[in-house]
Amino acid sequence: MATPALALLADRGIPHEVLTYEHRTKGARPAARVLGLPTETVLKSLVFLADDGTALFALMDGGGRVSEKKLARESAHKRVAPAPLQDAERLTGYQAGGISPLGAKTALPVFLDAASSHQRTVVINAGARGTLVRLATDDLITLTAARIADLRVE
Numbered sequence: 001m002a003t004p005a006l007a008l009l010a011d012r013g014i015p016h017e018v019l020t021y022e023h024r025t026k027g028a029r030p031a032a033r034v035l036g037l038p039t040e041t042v043l044k045s046l047v048f049l050a051d052d053g054t055a056l057f058a059l060m061d062g063g064g065r066v067s068e069k070k071l072a073r074e075s076a077h078k079r080v081a082p083a084p085l086q087d088a089e090r091l092t093g094y095q096a097g098g099i100s101p102l103g104a105k106t107a108l109p110v111f112l113d114a115a116s117s118h119q120r121t122v123v124i125n126a127g128a129r130g131t132l133v134r135l136a137t138d139d140l141i142t143l144t145a146a147r148i149a150d151l152r153v154e
Helices: 004-012 028-035 068-074 085-092 137-144
Strands: 016-020 043-050 055-061 080-082 110-113 121-128 131-136 147-149
Touching: 004 016, 004 121, 004 131, 004 137, 028 121, 043 068, 043 085, 043 121, 068 080, 068 147, 110 137, 121 137, 131 137
Parallel strands: 055 110, 110 147
Antiparallel strands: 016 131, 043 055, 043 080, 121 131
16 A cells, blocks of 8 residues: 555655554554564654644654653653644544654654664554554654654653
């Protein structure tokens, strides 16, 4: 399935591998389990809204949870909260379960959890439910201009 995320990777000549599975439950953990991948290499693409109304992406491995306090501090806001589903879908142009920072309708600031930044490759939603893409972590960081930060709930 062609998506804006996959088109972006192809247009930029970024090496990647498309992984597909039958989507039954949204989330990085179920996707990792179905595909037989380590949870720490499969990223969740989470959209947050800040207190000033701006939106941003937080990328976290499937086993982690984003600390709203840490994300707010790193993004220079007082507070952030998960975006309501309809807002996340409207901002990104993707359906929940397939939301990706790659090729999103609205370019949002991206924050990648520091632990994930140490992985050689990561797997992330490719813009459609049941479609993921594996790419070099450095390429993801470059494409999204991701800021690396400790976002994990301890």
